[in-house]
Amino acid sequence: MKSKLRSSLLSFCTFYLLALAVLSSQAQTSSPTPPYPEIFNAVWLTVNERFYDPSFTGVDWKAVGERYRPQAELARSDSEFHAVIEKMLKELPVSHLQISMPRGTGQFGTGVLTQQIEGRTVVTYVPEGSDAQAKGIRFGDILLEPNKELGALGSYSDLRLRGCDGKTRTLKVRRESHSQPERPSIRWRTFSIDDGKRIGYIRAVRFDDDVAPLVDAAMSELKNTNGIIIDVRDNTGGNMSFVRLSSYFTRSYPIKFFADFRC
Incomplete structure (x- = not known):
């Protein structure tokens, strides 16, 4: 158990640092056509070689790579590429496995967390002090157009929601980054x-x-x-x-x- 935990931690740290270094270097270059296929291969191989579970929790990791590689090749921006990588990593049902974009870039949400329940996107968490909380988003609200939540940091999303009372409303909510843990725990x-x-x-x-x-x-x-x-x-x-x-x-x-x- 200890060796698996140590291996898992090493895998995550190595993957995180590699992904951050690769994307940061791309952000600093002026090349008009970033080599997204090469970055994709580096990410996929890092997980393939260092993931703690050789069976990938039952997921066919090779097939996952083959499915997402064409999407990565079609990416035309860092945000599009980042979205493809995030979807690929989410195929593995584990936590703490993600790729980080250079600070201030990529796509951001409003901070709310959601769960798919009976085919609906239901709000399960609203960060305290967030614009989402100030605008009145509440637990149990249903996002009617969840694809509109993501966008550039600091921009606004027009979110259509249906409340527990059955009424529909539209709120203009700022896209923010919420990384600090709440207190008290x-x-x-x-x-x-x-x-x-x-x-x-x-x-x-x-x-x-x-x-x-x-x-x-x-x-x-x-x-x-x-x-x-x-x-x-x-x-x-x-x-x-x-x-x-x-x-x-x-x-x-x-x-x-x-x-x-x-x-």
């Missing part, structure tokens, strides 16, 4: 249901250095509730601090997992 509250039962709710945004004291405070406040919901949707990862939260639960208490982003 752990948030909690209680609410009542039928028969006066009190339920605790813990939202784990990220497992970071501030988690331990927050978990202790949350569990102390929620200890007399009839049940606790732990929400880890769109959690961005972090460190081993998640152990602090899991240490409060033993086999004598059932833990159920489910996901539902609908209204």
